[in-house]
Structures are given as structure tokens and as C-alpha cells.
Amino acid sequence: MAETELERAEKRYAQAKARLQALKNRESTRQRKLDTRRKVILGGALLDLAERDSGAAAMLDRLIRNLPREQDRKAFADWVQPTGSPSPPSSSDPEKPS
Numbered sequence: 001m002a003e004t005e006l007e008r009a010e011k012r013y014a015q016a017k018a019r020l021q022a023l024k025n026r027e028s029t030r031q032r033k034l035d036t037r038r039k040v041i042l043g044g045a046l047l048d049l050a051e052r053d054s055g056a057a058a059m060l061d062r063l064i065r066n067l068p069r070e071q072d073r074k075a076f077a078d079w080v081q082p083t084g085s086p087s088p089p090s091s092s093d094p095e096k097p098s
Contacts (some may be wrong), residue, residue, distance in 0.1 A: 022083075046060060057081065061081055064076045
């Protein structure tokens with residue numbers, strides 16, 4: 001039996017819809033990966049800053065203590081907090097105006 005014009009149109013529609021969903025899925029995956037990368041970079045920067053700055057170390061401690069999920073707090077149970085010794089002002093410090 002020959003395929004009708006309506007059946008061909010429905011088939012093309014279904015294929016286009018599947019392509020659109022695949023594109024949406026790829027974009028969603030790309031956005032999640034970018035979000036995760038940003039979080040890792042900021043987390044590393046915060047840990048690095050906390051090793052050099054007592055204020056940042058205190059803030060990091062507060063953040064960990066106030067994590068809302070118990071399983072997230074457990075991830076830091078055996079983690080050694082940086083001491084955060086104050087650093088002398090330097091002209092290369094990006095947080096201080098020149």
C-alpha cells in the first residue's frame with residue numbers, strides 16, 4: 001500500500017521533532033558541563049584564597065557549616081581547613097586598589 005501525503009508529512013514531523021529534542025538535549029548537557037566547570041573553578045579559587053586570607057578562611061568555614069544537606073557536610077568531615085594567615089598588602093593583589 002502506498003504511503004499517503006499525510007503519512008509522509010507525519011513522518012517528517014516526527015523526525016524533525018526528534019532532531020529538535022536531540023538539539024535541546026545537547027544544549028542542556030553543554031550548559032550543565034559549563035555550570036559544573038564554573039563551580040569547580042570558583043571552588044578552587046576560594047580554597048586558594050582561604051589559604052592566604054583569614055577572612056576567606058572564616059567565610060569558607062561558615063559556608064561549610066551552613067550547608068543545608070547533611071550529605072554535603074559529610075563530604076568535608078575529614079577536610080583540613082586552611083589556616084588563612086593574613087598576607088601583607090602587595091601591589092599585585094587584585095583585591096586591593098593600587
